[in-house]
Structures are given as C-alpha cells and as structure tokens.
Amino acid sequence: GLRPNPSLAGAESPEQRGARMSWWRAARFGMFIHWGLYAVPAGEYQGQQYKGIGEWIMNTARIPRADYEKFAGRFNPQAFDADAWVRMAKYAGMKYIVITSKHHDGFCLFDAPNSHYDCVDGSPYGRDLLKDLSAACQRHGVTFCTYYSIMDWHHPAQRPAKQDNGKPVWNPTRVKDGQKAAYSQYMKKHLRTLVKDYQTRVLWFDGEWPKWWTDEDGRKLYQWLLDLDPTLIVNNRVGAGRTGMSGFTKAGSFAGDFGTPEQEIPATGVDSDWESCMTMNDTWGFKSADHNWKSTETLVRNLIDIASKGGNYLLNIGPRADGSFPQASVERLRGMGQWMSVNGESLYGSQAALFKPQWGRVTRKQGALYLHVFDWPTNGKLTIPALDN
Numbered sequence: 001g002l003r004p005n006p007s008l009a010g011a012e013s014p015e016q017r018g019a020r021m022s023w024w025r026a027a028r029f030g031m032f033i034h035w036g037l038y039a040v041p042a043g044e045y046q047g048q049q050y051k052g053i054g055e056w057i058m059n060t061a062r063i064p065r066a067d068y069e070k071f072a073g074r075f076n077p078q079a080f081d082a083d084a085w086v087r088m089a090k091y092a093g094m095k096y097i098v099i100t101s102k103h104h105d106g107f108c109l110f111d112a113p114n115s116h117y118d119c120v121d122g123s124p125y126g127r128d129l130l131k132d133l134s135a136a137c138q139r140h141g142v143t144f145c146t147y148y149s150i151m152d153w154h155h156p157a158q159r160p161a162k163q164d165n166g167k168p169v170w171n172p173t174r175v176k177d178g179q180k181a182a183y184s185q186y187m188k189k190h191l192r193t194l195v196k197d198y199q200t201r202v203l204w205f206d207g208e209w210p211k212w213w214t215d216e217d218g219r220k221l222y223q224w225l226l227d228l229d230p231t232l233i234v235n236n237r238v239g240a241g242r243t244g245m246s247g248f249t250k251a252g253s254f255a256g257d258f259g260t261p262e263q264e265i266p267a268t269g270v271d272s273d274w275e276s277c278m279t280m281n282d283t284w285g286f287k288s289a290d291h292n293w294k295s296t297e298t299l300v301r302n303l304i305d306i307a308s309k310g311g312n313y314l315l316n317i318g319p320r321a322d323g324s325f326p327q328a329s330v331e332r333l334r335g336m337g338q339w340m341s342v343n344g345e346s347l348y349g350s351q352a353a354l355f356k357p358q359w360g361r362v363t364r365k366q367g368a369l370y371l372h373v374f375d376w377p378t379n380g381k382l383t384i385p386a387l388d389n
Contacts, residue, residue, distance in 0.1 A: 021257065021273060023143065024202070024233055026349040027095035028307050029340075030145075032277055032316040033085075034100050034284035035129075037071040037107045039321040043287035054318060055285030058105050058153055062167030065154060072107065075123040080323025082129075082136035088325065089142055092333040093340030095348075096143035098204045098314060101130060101194055103147075103285075104170070106154025110198065114189050117154055134198045146200040148191065151207030157183040158210075172210040180212060188224070195229050205237040205256075215240040218255035233257050235275075247274070258312075265305055269352040275312035278302065280329055286318035293328045296335030303336070303347065304372045308361035310352030346370035355385050 012020070038055045045061040052060050058068045089097055102108045108118035110130035116122050119129050130146070137144035152158050153170040157179035160168035175183060194200045203225060208218065218239025225232055234256050236242055241253025247261035248270070259274035266274070280299070281290045294302075299315065306313045317329050325333075340347075346363050353362035353369070359382060360374040371382060 020231055021233065024096075024258075024312070025273065027143070028312055028347045028350070029092075029094050029303060030096040030098060030275075030312060030314045031089040031092070031094045032098050032147075032284075032314045033319065034103065034147075034286075034316060035109065035319045036100055036103045036285065037068070037075055037105055038103070038285040039319065040071040040074050042321065043283070043289055049289055053285065054283040054287035054290070055100075055103050055105070056171075057285075059170040062164055062169065064168055068105065069117070069122075069154075072117070072122045073124065075119065075321060076125045077129075077319075077321060077323030078125075079320075080125075080129065080132075082132040083139070085133065085319075085325070086136040086140045086142050088330065088333050090140050091337040093337055093344050094142070094315075096145055096202070097133070097137060098145040098147050098202060099130065099133060101146040101148050101200075102152070102190065104149045104151050104153055104207050106149075106152040108190070110193070112190055113193055114186060130194075130198055134200075138199075143201050144199060145202035145204060146194050146198070147204040147206060148187075148194070149207035150187070150205060150213055151210055152183070152187075155183055155186065157186075174210070175212045184217075184221075188221075191225065192228060195225070195232065201231075202233045202235070203238070204235050208237045208240055208242070213240055215253050215255060222255040235260050247276075248272075261311075265302065266309060266311070268356075269309040270311070274310075275314050276302075276306050277314040277316065279316045279318075280332060284316055284318055286320050286326065291328070293332065296332050296339075299332055300336055300339050301374060304361050304363075307347040307350055308353050308356070308363050308372070346372070354387075357382075357384060 034055050038057050041057055043050055043054050045057060050057055050060045101110055106117060108115060110118060111120040111128045112118045119125055134144045151173055157175050158173040159176065160170050161172050162169045222234055222238050225234055236249045236256030236259055239253055239255025241249045243250055245262045245264060248259040257273060259272060261274060261276045263278055265276050280294055281292045283290045303313045317325055319325055350363040350365040353364050355362060359377055361372045363370045
C-alpha cells in the first residue's frame with residue numbers, strides 16, 4: 001500500500017497528515033482536464049486518423065519537434081471561458097479541477113518563466129490560460145490543481161528512444177549524459193511557479209516511467225515540494241514506484257501521498273489514499289473521431305463504487321482546440337449534477353462501507369449508512385448484514 005515515510009514528509013504526525021489531506025479526502029469527485037496542442041490535430045495528422053489516445057499523437061504519428069511546434073500557431077482558443085468551465089465542474093458536483101499545465105509534448109498552458117513554448121509567448125491566443133482558470137476556481141470555490149509531465153518530448157535534454165524509418169519514437173525518452181540536472185532545474189522553475197504564483201493545491205505528476213527518472217529523484221522532488229508548501233498534496237507518480245495501471249506504490253517506495261489507478265477501479269477498498277482517473281470516452285486529449293461515450297448512469301455508478309471503497313473519482317474532459325467542451329461531455333456533467341444535487345451528501349466526506357452487497361454499494365458517514373441500489377432484488381427486499389454497532 002501507500003505508506004507515508006515519516007522521514008520524508010518532515011516527520012509529519014498522522015494528525016498533521018490528516019489535516020493536510022482532509023479537504024482532498026472529503027472531496028470524492030474531481031475534474032481532470034487534458035488540454036494542449038494535441039487538440040488541434042484532434043487525432044488526425046496529414047490526412048490520416050491515428051489509433052490510440054489523442055494527446056499522444058506526437059509519438060503515435062512520429063512527428064518531429066519542428067513539425068509538431070506548428071500546431072502552436074493554430075492554438076487560439078477563442079471559446080475558452082474559465083468561469084463556464086468551473087461552473088460546469090461545480091454543477092456536476094466536482095470539488096476540484098486538475099488541468100494539464102504541461103503534457104508529454106512539453107507545451108505549457110501557463111506563462112512559463114524559462115520557455116517561450118507556452119500559450120502566452122508561443123500561440124496567437126497570447127493569454128495565460130491557467131491564471132484565468134485558477135482565478136475562476138477561487139471565485140467559485142473549486143480547488144485548483146495541476147498535472148505536470150516529467151517526460152518532455154520538446155526539451156533538448158530529452159531525446160527520442162529510437163528512429164522509425166527516420167522518424168522519432170518519443171517514448172520512452174533518454175536524457176543526454178550530464179543534462180539531467182539542467183532538466184531538473186527547468187522543471188523545478190515551472191513547479192515553483194505553479195505553487196507560488198498559481199496557488200495549485202495538488203501536483204499531479206505523470207510521465208515518470210523513463211529509466212533516467214528514479215525513485216530517489218521522486219523522493220527528493222517530493223520533499224522539495226513539501227518544503228516549498230507544507231500544505232501541498234502530491235500524487236505517487238512523482239517517484240518511480242508505481243505498479244502499472246493499478247496505480248499503487250510498491251512496498252518500500254514512499255514518494256507521494258496517494259495512489260493513482262488509471263482507467264480502473266480497485267476490486268475492493270484499499271487502506272490508503274487513492275484516486276481513480278478515468279475517461280468519459282476512450283481518449284484523454286480531444287479526438288474528433290472518438291464517440292464511444294460512457295452513459296451518465298455508468299459514470300454515476302463509477303463514482304458511487306469508488307466512494308464506497310474509500311477513493312476519489314477524477315473524471316476527464318478533453319476540450320476542443322477552440323476551448324469548448326464536447327457536447328456529449330456537457331450532457332453527462334449535467335446528468336451527474338442532477339443526481340449529485342439530490343444525493344451528493346451520501347458521498348462527500350463519507351468513508352468506505354464495511355460490506356459490499358449484491359444489489360449495489362454502501363457508504364457511511366457519521367453513524368449513517370447510505371444504500372445505493374443498482375439492482376432491486378426481485379422480491380423487493382434489500383438484505384444487509386447484521387451490524388454489531
């Protein structure tokens with residue numbers, strides 16, 4: 001499981017850790033936003049539709065840096081409305097937003113202090129998207145958080161793994177000898193900016209799997225971040241100890257505060273802090289050809305299932321390049337919001353139930369049990385185990 005190492009978090013007591021994690025544990029439901037230059041091709045390059053997730057197109061289509069950079073000239077999200085985005089998240093019952101400040105392609109959605117490859121200096125839009133979103137989150141009482149990729153296909157220190165017919169295979173990247181320190185400084189400058197200037201409450205790392213990034217690197221970065229802001233929450237992908245998509249940390253690896261199952265929900269409750277991140281269709285970044293949307297009912301049941309096992313649900317939206325949400329996402333957020341406005345109290349601040357019935361899921365809170373019925377038994381009677389409390 002995910003055991004915090006006392007030597008790491010400045011000998012944090014369980015009470016101090018509880019105080020730091022309390023808002024996150026109570027929140028249960030958040031919005032993930034994957035947005036960047038990959039929304040421009042939207043899964044298509046040079047007349048060809050590419051399989052796989054949209055935000056990986058630089059790798060999937062083997063696009064050289066200089067060619068991929070051209071998408072920045074077409075990134076001009078005139079329909080972006082930070083207040084509308086945050087209001088939609090809030091109406092759906094989401095308590096926090098995690099947005100890609102920089103994905104694997106290296107393009108920043110904030111005014112990066114040491115790079116022109118960002119939405120302010122490198123795109124015709126010329127405005128700081130994260131500044132606007134962070135301010136909107138504060139206005140509407142939604143917690144602002146940021147995703148950050150350690151792997152960076154644009155930075156000169158990182159190079160393609162190999163060539164495929166003279167075209168770059170970006171993943172996994174190697175770092176040039178002696179350039180790891182330079183890249184770490186580049187990254188830390190971004191992270192300090194996100195913490196100090198954008199008031200991010202969670203740093204959600206990804207792209208930690210290339211061999212050059214070690215668990216010790218993760219531990220050091222985690223400690224550096226908590227020294228920078230002792231109230232910060234950091235996911236376990238800051239280190240290299242994650243066991244595949246199930247998202248939990250190998251024993252003896254202690255970087256980060258919560259596990260990150262991806263596209264899956266653990267079969268049973270887990271005795272640590274965890275969050276399942278999942279897509280609404282099959283992609284994270286917008287893909288024009290992906291219409292495989294999950295039903296609102298499935299999404300609501302996922303949320304209940306996750307809360308009943310003591311976890312959080314981070315549900316993804318992939319906005320279009322113009323800054324609008326796909327209509328199917330909007331409809332599902334609305335449907336979830338209608339359910340949450342009536343039943344949300346059964347999830348917020350709840351704890352995992354002590355049993356999992358055949359007919360649905362159960363959450364508990366302050367001496368109350370909430371029974372979420374997915375399938376009514378044919379005899380119309382709900383059976384629950386005898387409780388000795």
